Amino acid sequence: MKRCTTAIFGFLLIGLSHLVMAQSYPARPIRIVVPFPAGGIADLFSRHIGQKFNDAWGQPVVVDNRPGAGGNIGAEIVAKSPADGYTLVMGSIGTHSVNVSLFSKLPYDPLRDFAPVALVMEAEGLLVLHPSVPAKSVKELIALARARPGQVAYASAGHGTASHLAGELFKSMAKVDMVHVPYKGNVPAITDLIGGQTSLLFATMPTVLPQVQAGRLKALAVTSSARSPAAPELPTIAEAALPGYSVTNWIGLFAPAGTPRDIVVKLNGETVRIMKTPEIQKRLVAEGAKFTPTTPDEFAAYVKSEIAKWAKVVKEAGIHVD
Amino acid sequence: MDLLSNLALGFGVAFSLQNLAYCFAGVALGTLIGVLPGVGPLVTIAMLFPITFHLPAVPAIIMLAGIFYGAQYGGSTTSILVNLPGETASAVTCIDGYQMARRGRAGPALATAALASFFAGCVGTLLIALAGPTLGEWALKFGAAEYTSLMLMALVASAVMTQGDAVKGLAMVVLGLLVGVVGVDVNSGMARYSFGIPELVDGIGFTVVAVGLFAVAEIVANLESREPREVYTGPVTGLMPTARDIRDAAWPTVRGTAVGACFGVLPGTGPALSSFATYMLEKKLARDPSRFGRGAIEGVAAPEAANNAAAQTAFIPMLTLGIPASATMAVMLAALTLQGIATGPQVMLEKPDLFWGLIASMWIGNCLLVVLNLPLVGIWVKLLTVPYRWLFPSIILFCCIGNYSVSNNPFDVYLCAVIGVLGYVLVKLECEPAPLLLGYVLGPLLEENLRRALLIARGDPTVFFTRPLSLVFMIATVLILVVMIAPAARGMRRGT
Numbered sequence: 001m002k003r004c005t006t007a008i009f010g011f012l013l014i015g016l017s018h019l020v021m022a023q024s025y026p027a028r029p030i031r032i033v034v035p036f037p038a039g040g041i042a043d044l045f046s047r048h049i050g051q052k053f054n055d056a057w058g059q060p061v062v063v064d065n066r067p068g069a070g071g072n073i074g075a076e077i078v079a080k081s082p083a084d085g086y087t088l089v090m091g092s093i094g095t096h097s098v099n100v101s102l103f104s105k106l107p108y109d110p111l112r113d114f115a116p117v118a119l120v121m122e123a124e125g126l127l128v129l130h131p132s133v134p135a136k137s138v139k140e141l142i143a144l145a146r147a148r149p150g151q152v153a154y155a156s157a158g159h160g161t162a163s164h165l166a167g168e169l170f171k172s173m174a175k176v177d178m179v180h181v182p183y184k185g186n187v188p189a190i191t192d193l194i195g196g197q198t199s200l201l202f203a204t205m206p207t208v209l210p211q212v213q214a215g216r217l218k219a220l221a222v223t224s225s226a227r228s229p230a231a232p233e234l235p236t237i238a239e240a241a242l243p244g245y246s247v248t249n250w251i252g253l254f255a256p257a258g259t260p261r262d263i264v265v266k267l268n269g270e271t272v273r274i275m276k277t278p279e280i281q282k283r284l285v286a287e288g289a290k291f292t293p294t295t296p297d298e299f300a301a302y303v304k305s306e307i308a309k310w311a312k313v314v315k316e317a318g319i320h321v322d
Numbered sequence: 323m324d325l326l327s328n329l330a331l332g333f334g335v336a337f338s339l340q341n342l343a344y345c346f347a348g349v350a351l352g353t354l355i356g357v358l359p360g361v362g363p364l365v366t367i368a369m370l371f372p373i374t375f376h377l378p379a380v381p382a383i384i385m386l387a388g389i390f391y392g393a394q395y396g397g398s399t400t401s402i403l404v405n406l407p408g409e410t411a412s413a414v415t416c417i418d419g420y421q422m423a424r425r426g427r428a429g430p431a432l433a434t435a436a437l438a439s440f441f442a443g444c445v446g447t448l449l450i451a452l453a454g455p456t457l458g459e460w461a462l463k464f465g466a467a468e469y470t471s472l473m474l475m476a477l478v479a480s481a482v483m484t485q486g487d488a489v490k491g492l493a494m495v496v497l498g499l500l501v502g503v504v505g506v507d508v509n510s511g512m513a514r515y516s517f518g519i520p521e522l523v524d525g526i527g528f529t530v531v532a533v534g535l536f537a538v539a540e541i542v543a544n545l546e547s548r549e550p551r552e553v554y555t556g557p558v559t560g561l562m563p564t565a566r567d568i569r570d571a572a573w574p575t576v577r578g579t580a581v582g583a584c585f586g587v588l589p590g591t592g593p594a595l596s597s598f599a600t601y602m603l604e605k606k607l608a609r610d611p612s613r614f615g616r617g618a619i620e621g622v623a624a625p626e627a628a629n630n631a632a633a634q635t636a637f638i639p640m641l642t643l644g645i646p647a648s649a650t651m652a653v654m655l656a657a658l659t660l661q662g663i664a665t666g667p668q669v670m671l672e673k674p675d676l677f678w679g680l681i682a683s684m685w686i687g688n689c690l691l692v693v694l695n696l697p698l699v700g701i702w703v704k705l706l707t708v709p710y711r712w713l714f715p716s717i718i719l720f721c722c723i724g725n726y727s728v729s730n731n732p733f734d735v736y737l738c739a740v741i742g743v744l745g746y747v748l749v750k751l752e753c754e755p756a757p758l759l760l761g762y763v764l765g766p767l768l769e770e771n772l773r774r775a776l777l778i779a780r781g782d783p784t785v786f787f788t789r790p791l792s793l794v795f796m797i798a799t800v801l802i803l804v805v806m807i808a809p810a811a812r813g814m815r816r817g818t
Contacts (some may be wrong), residue, residue, distance in 0.1 A: 037649065037729070038368030044656065047372050067729050069523040076520075107520065133440060153778050159511030181777055182508055184770070187652060191589055191645050197465035206659060210644045214668060234799075286659050321511045 035074025083258035114156030205288025332678030352392020358510035359724030418621025429561035447636025458642035471795035498761020539745025571623035582628030597625035687818030
């Protein structure tokens with residue numbers, strides 16, 4: 001009986017302390033680790049969210065860029081940080097879905113070592129061609145690639161990047177053979193595509209849309225599962241030719257595994273609120289990106305499905321990094 | 323006429339009190355971060371990015387651009403004073419600038435760097451105004467095959483870099499190539515020489531290599547001498563360049579500007595290459611090449627002119643095509659995008675106040691930089707009177723801060739120490755660090771483009787000779803080889 005009371009009391013105390021923790025959280029500065037270099041989209045949105053956390057809670061937020069090894073260095077730091085809600089990571093499709101299949105030894109587990117907080121944004125992708133390529137639709141492109149197996153060159157932002165995987169997924173679903181020409185990042189890949197050195201590229205919307213509007217590149221379709229408000233006239237690849245095709249380059253906020261549930265919920269609520277403000281919505285449209293509100297559980301389920309999806313693509317295409 | 327009315331519009335925009343203030347803030351900040359190694363324009367601009375939300379588009383871009391080209395001015399200061407390259411592009415300035423300082427001529431070296439930069443900046447800006455769109459189109463003709471031939475030409479010409487022992491020079495280039503290939507291979511995605519260390523997966527950073535080889539190695543070598551040697555032998559003679567200095571530096575500045583302007587337009591070449599290329603050119607053209615590496619003023623004027631011209635013309639692809647030439651440019655482009663400006667080929671026509679305002683502000687910014695930097699020369703030179711026992715720990719401290727700040731990782735600091743030891747060994751073996759750095763810069767670029775060219779051509783090596791631009795570089799490469807080998811061959815014949 002006594003033991004039972006102690007247990008109940010203990011549970012109450014833990015519950016209470018969590019409640020107190022969540023109420024007093026944050027009591028000191030929060031660090032958001034960005035596992036990518038300064039200036040990228042993950043960095044810019046982290047700084048923005050950090051600023052808004054500060055406005056809401058009165059605690060400064062430090063954005064800490066820890067780039068390297070495809071984001072693994074930064075993600076590992078947070079995986080091994082205390083689970084108190086004061087160290088977070090702006091993870092991505094790379095750090096929290098693809099890399100676990102891509103790298104033979106990942107120093108962390110994207111599911112076991114993290115408590116997903118919220119999906120922050122999904123950047124839409126665009127399938128663009130050099131104007132000289134004689135294909136006016138996705139179906140025509142597939143026919144062209146079939147007629148010239150191994151001849152059509154598709155550029156990507158580098159091995160294992162979303163733009164590479166989008167191409168590999170396309171190849172495997174359309175059952176075509178194209179040459180992969182990797183670059184060091186989006187920009188050199190776009191430059192060479194405009195110069196006509198390669199034929200096509202799967203790129204994020206804001207980097208290529210101005211070129212499409214200027215007639216230097218030809219857009220065929222968007223890579224996401226729904227049409228984009230930035231270019232509503234373009235079909236999705238799924239509706240144009242390959243049902244089920246969907247690639248979005250997402251980023252999301254994660255805390256270390258074991259972070260008190262109340263803190264995760266509090267962070268999730270504030271992130272969702274910030275992302276819904278008109279100010280951020282305007283910026284999302286400018287970046288060709290969108291925000292889907294998620295609860296921590298929904299986000300965790302999403303990460304899980306992404307890991308499974310990319311494991312299959314990476315395996316089929318035989319891609320490795322390390 | 324159009325140009326004049328456009329420029330009038332531009333200066334009208336740039337001379338508003340607000341825009342002048344932001345221009346000044348930008349270039350002053352740029353100078354400051356240029357002085358610090360590692361802390362480059364990219365990090366600074368990214369950190370200031372949220373501030374630009376609250377600014378109108380024109381002052382925002384004027385300030386960010388000022389930081390970018392201002393950093394090129396500041397980068398030479400520590401190169402000259404303490405052999406510590408403050409920016410990627412000013413590593414070459416270490417070679418002769420530091421030697422000038424050791425001969426008591428830090429003042430003229432600093433002033434020459436500032437004046438050459440000013441000249442190059444103005445010419446570069448003029449080029450954007452006059453021929454921006456044409457040059458932008460020209461840059462698009464450069465595919466992997468063209469870059470490969472260009473790099474090959476540069477690598478062959480680099481034989482000129484080596485002084486004295488040709489075998490040692492070659493060995494240094496090859497060592498540089500090896501250091502350069504560390505990290506993930508772009509084509510296969512395989513990590514090379516990374517020994518399972520995640521920090522090595524992205525390769526060894528330029529700052530780490532340059533600071534280790536130049537600054538750290540120099541300090542270690544200095545400490546070794548028994549008597550407390552001052553870094554700066556000889557009295558400081560005069561702060562400003564003499565008439566003879568100006569005469570000597572004039573043509574190298576012009577040539578450096580031309581070379582830098584060309585490289586700046588090509589996004590695939592990277593910031594360090596233009597200064598290397600022009601340094602090699604000057605050494606080849608000089609009547610007495612042996613002066614290079616011993617404090618030749620041409621060796622300061624030409625690379626400084628080149629990196630500033632390149633910093634200016636690097637805006638051409640961004641402004642005329644909407645393609646950012648570097649990560650720094652990409653952040654500036656993002657700043658414009660968030661202001662609701664569709665950055666692309668049309669920006670020149672749709673936003674003439676932005677385009678011409680920016681160009682006019684670059685002129686003003688370059689003037690401000692000279693006004694800011696010339697009086698600073700006196701102050702910097704005074705810094706040299708600081709005793710070495712105080713100076714050297716502070717240099718090491720700056721090296722550590724700089725290396726740490728590149729990716730906020732202490733690993734880079736340790737790595738820099740290791741490379742410093744390597745640099746010291748090289749000093750002992752009397753091997754020049756410059757060819758190593760060149761191999762490090764050129765090697766990965768050459769490999770990446772060679773393999774990409776072959777990949778696109780599906781393994782057909784004739785691609786380097788069937789594309790006209792590439793063929794031109796190949797012919798030039800052969801000519802350079804002939805020019806270099808001919809005297810040696812003649813000498814051999816005479817010898818037998």
